[in-house]
Amino acid sequence: MTHVHIREVGLRDGLQLVKTLVPAEVKLEWFNDAAAAGVPEIEVTSFVPSHVIPQFADADAVMWGAMGRSGTLASALAVNLKGAQRAYDLGVAKLNYVVSASEEHSLSNVRRTPAVAMEAFYAMVAERKERGLEGSVELSCGVATSFGCSLQGEVAQDEVVRLAVSAAEAGADEIMIADTVGFADPVRVRTLFKAVRDAVGDIPVAAHFHDTRGLGLANVLAAVEVDIHRFDASLGGLGGCPFAPGATGNINTEDTVYLLETMGLSTGIDLEALLALRAKLPGWLPNERIGGSVQRAGIPHLPKSFPSLARAMADPVA
Amino acid sequence: MTHVHIREVGLRDGLQLVKTLVPAEVKLEWFNDAAAAGVPEIEVTSFVPSHVIPQFADADAVMWGAMGRSGTLASALAVNLKGAQRAYDLGVAKLNYVVSASEEHSLSNVRRTPAVAMEAFYAMVAERKERGLEGSVELSCGVATSFGCSLQGEVAQDEVVRLAVSAAEAGADEIMIADTVGFADPVRVRTLFKAVRDAVGDIPVAAHFHDTRGLGLANVLAAVEVDIHRFDASLGGLGGCPFAPGATGNINTEDTVYLLETMGLSTGIDLEALLALRAKLPGWLPNERIGGSVQRAGIPHLPKSFPSLARAMADPVA
Numbered sequence: 001m002t003h004v005h006i007r008e009v010g011l012r013d014g015l016q017l018v019k020t021l022v023p024a025e026v027k028l029e030w031f032n033d034a035a036a037a038g039v040p041e042i043e044v045t046s047f048v049p050s051h052v053i054p055q056f057a058d059a060d061a062v063m064w065g066a067m068g069r070s071g072t073l074a075s076a077l078a079v080n081l082k083g084a085q086r087a088y089d090l091g092v093a094k095l096n097y098v099v100s101a102s103e104e105h106s107l108s109n110v111r112r113t114p115a116v117a118m119e120a121f122y123a124m125v126a127e128r129k130e131r132g133l134e135g136s137v138e139l140s141c142g143v144a145t146s147f148g149c150s151l152q153g154e155v156a157q158d159e160v161v162r163l164a165v166s167a168a169e170a171g172a173d174e175i176m177i178a179d180t181v182g183f184a185d186p187v188r189v190r191t192l193f194k195a196v197r198d199a200v201g202d203i204p205v206a207a208h209f210h211d212t213r214g215l216g217l218a219n220v221l222a223a224v225e226v227d228i229h230r231f232d233a234s235l236g237g238l239g240g241c242p243f244a245p246g247a248t249g250n251i252n253t254e255d256t257v258y259l260l261e262t263m264g265l266s267t268g269i270d271l272e273a274l275l276a277l278r279a280k281l282p283g284w285l286p287n288e289r290i291g292g293s294v295q296r297a298g299i300p301h302l303p304k305s306f307p308s309l310a311r312a313m314a315d316p317v318a
Numbered sequence: 319m320t321h322v323h324i325r326e327v328g329l330r331d332g333l334q335l336v337k338t339l340v341p342a343e344v345k346l347e348w349f350n351d352a353a354a355a356g357v358p359e360i361e362v363t364s365f366v367p368s369h370v371i372p373q374f375a376d377a378d379a380v381m382w383g384a385m386g387r388s389g390t391l392a393s394a395l396a397v398n399l400k401g402a403q404r405a406y407d408l409g410v411a412k413l414n415y416v417v418s419a420s421e422e423h424s425l426s427n428v429r430r431t432p433a434v435a436m437e438a439f440y441a442m443v444a445e446r447k448e449r450g451l452e453g454s455v456e457l458s459c460g461v462a463t464s465f466g467c468s469l470q471g472e473v474a475q476d477e478v479v480r481l482a483v484s485a486a487e488a489g490a491d492e493i494m495i496a497d498t499v500g501f502a503d504p505v506r507v508r509t510l511f512k513a514v515r516d517a518v519g520d521i522p523v524a525a526h527f528h529d530t531r532g533l534g535l536a537n538v539l540a541a542v543e544v545d546i547h548r549f550d551a552s553l554g555g556l557g558g559c560p561f562a563p564g565a566t567g568n569i570n571t572e573d574t575v576y577l578l579e580t581m582g583l584s585t586g587i588d589l590e591a592l593l594a595l596r597a598k599l600p601g602w603l604p605n606e607r608i609g610g611s612v613q614r615a616g617i618p619h620l621p622k623s624f625p626s627l628a629r630a631m632a633d634p635v636a
Contacts (some may be wrong), residue, residue, distance in 0.1 A: 148618060183618050185580035186539050213618075214573040214611030215580070217536040221504050248615060255532035262503035262533070293532030297566060300466060300501050300531075 001266045005230040006257065007041040007206070008034050011062075012077055013250055014238030015055050016046065018288055024058040026284055028065045030277065034235070035072035037273035039253075042066070043075050043096060043232075047083030063090050075140070079110065084124040088131055097121050098142035098178065099167070101160045102149035105180070109144075114159075118166055125171040141167035142176035142208065146192060148183035157192055161199050168200040175205045176232070179219070182212020182248065186222035194226045206230035209251045211237060216251035217259050224265070231256060235274070236281045236290035249291065254278050258294045271299060319584045323548040324575065325359040325524070326352050329380075330395055331568055332556030333373050334364065336606055342376040344602055346383045348595065352553070353390035355591035357571075360384070361393050361414060361550075365401030381408050393458070397428065402442040406449055415439050416460035416496065417485070419478045420467035423498070427462075432477075436484055443489040459485035460494035460526065464510060466501035475510055479517050486518040493523045494550070497537070500530020500566065504540035512544045524548035527569045529555060534569035535577050542583070549574060553592070554599045554608035567609065572596050576612045589617060 011027055027044070034042050044066045050057035059076070066074040067090070075094035078084040087095050099117045100106035106114045121141050128137055145152075146160045164175045177196055184192075189207075197205050207223045207230065209216045220231060234250035257269050271294070281290050329345055345362070352360050362384045368375035377394070384392035385408070393412035396402040405413050417435045418424035424432045439459050446455055463470075464478045482493045495514055502510075507525075515523050525541045525548065527534045538549060552568035575587050589612070599608050 150618070181618075182615065185577065187581045212611065212615045213576055214535060214570065215577055217532060218539045218577060221536045221539055248611075252532065258531055259503065259533055259536060263505045293530065293566075297500065297530045300468065300499075 001264065002229065004224070004260050004265045004267050005040055005206075006253065006260075006267050006269060007043055007075070007230070007232045008039045008235060008253055009043045009208075009232045009250060010234040010236065010238050010253065012043040012046050012056075013232070014234040014236070016053055017239065018055065018285060020285055020287060021055060022284060024061045024065070027058070027062045030235075030280075030284075031062075031066045031074070032069075033277035033280075034274070035069055037277060038267075038269045039072065039274070040268060041073040041075055041094070043077060046077040046079065047086050048077070048079045060086065060090060063087065063092060067091060067093070075138075078124065080120050081123045081127065084127060088127065088133060088137065092137065094138040094140065095124070096140040096142060096176070097124060098144050098176070099163055100144040100149075100180070101155045101163055102145040102152040104152035105145045105149045108151060114163060118163060121167055121172070122170050128171075138173040139171065140174035140176055140206070141170075141172040142178050142206075143167075144178045144180045146177045146184075147179045147188060148181070150181045157195060160192060161195050164196045164205075165199050168203050172203060174230070175200050175203055176208055176230075177205060178208035178232075179210055180208075182210040182215070184209060184219050185215055186218050189219045189222040190226050193223055193228050197226065197228070204230055206232065208232040210239065210248060211251050212248045217255060220251065220256060220259060221263075224260075224263075233257075235278050236292055236295075238281075238285075238288065238290065249289075252292045254292055254294045258299070275299075319582065320547065322542070322578050322583045322585050323358055323524075324571065324585050324587060325361055325393070325548070325550045326357045326553065326571055327361045327526075327550045327568060328552040328554065328556050328571065330361040330364050330374075331550070332552040332554070334371055335557065336373065336603060338603055338605060339373060340602060342379045342383070345376070345380050348553075348598075348602075349380075349384045349392070350387075351595035351598070352592070353387050355595060356585075356587045357390065357592070358586060359391040359393055359412070361395060364395040364397065365404050366395070366397045370397075378404065378408060381405070381410060385409060385411070393456075396442065398438050399441045399445065402445060406445065406451060406455065410455065412456040412458065413442070414458040414460060414494070415442060416462050416494070417481055418462040418467075418498070419473045419481055420463040420470040422470035423463045423467045426469060432481060436481060439485055439490070440488050446489075456491040457489065458492035458494055458524070459488075459490040460496050460524075461485075462496045462498045464495045464502075465497040465506060466499070468499045468501075475513060478510060479513050482514045482523075483517050486521050490521060492548070493518050493521055494526055494548075495523060496526035496550075497528055498526075500528040500533070502527060502537050503533055504536050507537045507540040508544050511541055511546050515544065515546070522548055524550065526550040528557065528566060529569050530566045535573060538569065538574060538577060539581075542578075542581075551575075553596050554606075554610055554613075556599075556603075556606065556608065567607075570610045572610055572612045576617070593617075
C-alpha cells in the first residue's frame with residue numbers, strides 16, 4: 001500500500017492569519033492530539049520576529065515542548081538565517097524555508113527578491129554544515145506562488161523549476177511546491193510537479209495547496225497521479241498568507257486524509273482521532289471560519305471503502 | 319477542445335429540500351439567466367405529486383415557461399409514469415428518471431424495489447413510442463446511490479451496471495450514475511464509470527455527484543479521466559435527497575465550471591454571467607446554506623489558465 005506523508009500545518013500556516021493569540025499550552029495539546037492520531041509530521045511554529053507575527057512569540061517554548069516525541073516529526077518554518085539559528089540552537093529535527101517565485105509577492109512578503117531570498121537558504125545550509133548538523137537536521141525548501149500570484153499574475157513554470165533546482169543543488173532534503181493563493185488546477189499540477197520532480201532527481205517533492213477556489217482536493221488527486229506523496233494540510237482548512245490578497249485556507253487535513261484513505265492510500269492517520277481533535281478547534285478559535293466536509297457529514301460506515309480503517313478495525317492493536 | 323456538458327439541477331435537486339417556496343417567476347428568472355450564461359441543459363422541475371414535494375406544485379407552469387428556448391435544453395424529472403404523461407402532454411424535449419440501486423433507499427424514497435421502479439421506466443419508453451415521440455423526446459435513466467447508501471451501506475457495482483444496461487436496452491438515450499449521498503471516491507469513480515461505459519456501449523453516461531465529504535470535484539476529475547463528459551451540478555451547491563439521511567448538496571455549478579475551464583475543457587458557459595446569477599440566490603433563498611469557493615474568492619485574472627475565457631475575451635462576439 002502506497003504511503004502518503006501528511007504534514008499538518010495548522011499550527012503555523014493555520015494560525016498566522018488568526019487574530020486570537022492561542023496559548024502555548026493549547027498549541028501543545030493540538031500538537032499532542034495530532035501526534036497521537038498518527039500525523040507523521042507537524043509544523044509547530046514559525047521562527048519569525050514576534051513583532052511581525054505576534055502569534056509566534058512563543059516559538060521557542062512550543063518547539064521545545066513538541067520536540068523529541070517518537071514517531072512524530074516536529075518541524076518549523078524559519079523565515080531567515082536568524083530564525084534558523086534559533087531553531088538549530090533548540091535542536092529541531094526539520095526546518096522549512098520558503099522562497100516566493102513571484103517577485104512582487106516576495107518583495108511584499110519579505111522585502112527581498114526571490115534571488116536574494118534564496119541566498120538565505122544557502123546560508124542556512126552553510127550554517128547547518130558549520131554546526132555539524134548535516135546528519136541530524138533536515139532542510140526543506142519551498143517555492144511559494146508556484147501557480148501564479150494575486151499581485152503579479154502569471155508566474156513562469158521555468159522560474160519555479162529554476163528555484164527548486166537551485167535549492168536542491170544547495171542541499172535541500174525536500175522541495176515543497178506551494179499554490180499560495182489557490183490558482184492551481186489539475187492539468188497544471190500534473191505538468192509542474194512532473195517538471196520539478198524530473199529536475200530535482202531523487203529529492204522528495206511535497207505539495208502545498210490552498211482550497212481558495214474549491215480545487216484543493218482535485219489538485220491533490222492530480223499530484224498523486226504524478227507520484228507526489230507528500231502534502232501539507234491544515235485542520236479545519238485554516239490558513240492563508242497575510243501578504244497575499246485573496247488567499248484563503250489550506251486544504252483541510254481531515255478531508256485530505258479521507259480522500260487518500262478512500263482511494264486506498266495509507267496515511268497512517270486515525271481519522272476518528274483526528275476528528276476528535278478537529279472538534280476542539282471552534283472552542284480554541286471562536287471567531288474563525290473553520291471548514292470541513294467530513295467533520296460535518298461524518299465518516300460513512302463502509303469498511304470496504306476504507307482499506308486502512310478496515311485494517312485498523314480488524315486489528316485493533318495496529 | 320473537448321466539450322463538457324453541464325446540466326444545472328439547482329431548480330430541481332437544489333430546491334427539493336428547501337423550505338422556502340420559490341415562486342414560478344423566480345424559477346423562470348433563474349432558468350433564463352442560466353440559459354443566457356450558456357448552460358446547455360437545465361433540469362427545471364420535477365413531475366411529482368405536489369403533496370409529496372409542494373415546491374414542485376408549479377411544475378407545469380415552470381416547464382411551460384422554460385420550453386422552446388433555442389440553445390438550451392429544458393429537461394425535467396419524472397418520478398413515475400403519471401409524471402411522464404404530464405411531461406409528454408406539455409411537450410418536453412427531455413425527461414429524466416431515476417432508479418435507486420439500493421433496495422432500502424428505493425423502498426424509502428419511492429416505496430418500490432429497484433426492479434419494480436425500473437418497470438416504470440419501461441412504461442415511459444413504451445408510452446413515448448405509443449405517442450410517436452421517439453424522435454422528439456429524449457429519455458435519461460439515472461441510477462441513484464450507485465456508490466453506497468446511508469441506509470443500506472454497500473451497493474454492489476454489478477447491481478449498478480445491471481440497472482444501467484437494463485435501462486439502455488429498454489431505450490434510454492442517456493445513463494446517469496449518481497452518488498446520491500456522497501460516498502464516491504476517485505478510485506471507485508474510475509472503476510464504476512469505466513464498467514458502466516463499457517457495458518452500455520455508445521449511449522452517453524453522465525455523472526451526478528454530491529459534495530457531502532468534500533470529494534465532489536476530485537470525483538469530477540476522476541470521471542473526466544475515464545472520458546465522462548456530462549455532469550449534473552447545482553448553483554451554490556444546493557441540493558440533497560429528503561429520503562437519504564446525511565445527504566448534502568450537489569457539486570457546485572460555478573466551481574465545477576471553474577475546474578473544467580481551468581483544465582482547458584470547454585463548457586460553453588460564461589462564468590462571470592453564471593456568478594451574476596449565483597449572486598441572486600441568497601436573496602431568493604435567505605435561510606439556505608449556499609456555498610461556493612469561486613463566488614467567495616473570485617476568478618483570478620490569469621487569461622492563460624482559462625482557454626475558454628481567454629478566447630471569449632479575444633473575440634467578444636464568440
